[in-house]
Amino acid sequence: MAPRSTKSSRYISSFLPILFFAACTTQPSSSSFTSGTMQRGQSRQDQILLGRHMVVSHACGECHGGGDNPAAAGWLDGLRDTITQQFRIGPFVTRAKNLTPDNATGTGRFSERQIFNALRYGLRPEETPDVAITSTVPGQGNFPLHPHYLAVPMPWVSWRNMSDQELYAIAAYLKDGLKPVNHKVQDSDGPADFWASSYTVQAIGPYPVVAYPTANEKR
Numbered sequence: 155m156a157p158r159s160t161k162s163s164r165y166i167s168s169f170l171p172i173l174f175f176a177a178c179t180t181q182p183s184s185s186s187f188t189s190g191t192m193q194r195g196q197s198r199q200d201q202i203l204l205g206r207h208m209v210v211s212h213a214c215g216e217c218h219g220g221g222d223n224p225a226a227a228g229w230l231d232g233l234r235d236t237i238t239q240q241f242r243i244g245p246f247v248t249r250a251k252n253l254t255p256d257n258a259t260g261t262g263r264f265s266e267r268q269i270f271n272a273l274r275y276g277l278r279p280e281e282t283p284d285v286a287i288t289s290t291v292p293g294q295g296n297f298p299l300h301p302h303y304l305a306v307p308m309p310w311v312s313w314r315n316m317s318d319q320e321l322y323a324i325a326a327y328l329k330d331g332l333k334p335v336n337h338k339v340q341d342s343d344g345p346a347d348f349w350a351s352s353y354t355v356q357a358i359g360p361y362p363v364v365a366y367p368t369a370n371e372k373r
């Protein structure tokens with residue numbers, strides 16, 4: 155903000171404390187000003203807390219580390235226990251990744267949209283461009299022609315049915331609600347088709363989910 159005249163600058167500076175206060179809605183106590191750093195806005199904080207709730211209540215830590223307790227050692231920082239966090243799928247070994255925002259070994263190098271695309275469409279963030287996807291048909295609406303899917307058993311197929319708001323909240327929590335931990339997890343093995351034959355509509359059902367009621371359900 156570059157005020158053009160002394161008059162407007164005086165006008166703005168008289169309102170600055172109010173503007174600053176309004177922007178710092180998180181813990182608007184005097185202590186948040188003395189630290190010299192701007193606190194996160196309330197809506198971002200709410201988004202992160204919703205993401206934390208989704209993560210804790212969807213057992214992410216049972217594979218990615220820390221179980222269901224964000225205070226546990228190894229919270230979401232990836233495979234450390236080969237009994238519970240490493241999986242043998244046919245001839246392949248797959249490994250739960252480091253989800254903390256470390257740039258070298260975690261999600262630091264992915265955007266929140268790439269994490270959203272991983273959770274909604276099962277696309278590996280590492281090999282999927284950072285674009286808005288509007289189709290589930292390969293080659294259409296930015297859906298990759300040769301999708302590289304996340305290895306089984308990452309349960310994105312169930313979680314793709316969460317709302318946009320919930321999935322973006324998870325991405326916000328992973329990127330901005332966790333401290334980065336430098337912990338390299340070895341890449342998963344996988345088939346040449348990057349699991350595409352495991353994720354056909356016949357195998358996993360359509361997205362969005364079929365209308366209620368189906369033959370198994372009653373009104």
Ligand code: HEC
Binds near residue numbers: 218324
């Ligand atoms: C049953 C075990 C399991 C659970 C539960 C699980 N994951 Fe995963 N997840 C995996 C595995 C295995 C991979 C590695 C996939 C690969 O290597 O392609 C993975 C990969 C990912 C990735 C991609 C990371 C990267 O660097 O490529 C994200 C993001 C992710 N999981 C998020 C989540 C979230 C969020 C939850 C909870 C809502 C969750 N996972 C729960 C097993 C799991």
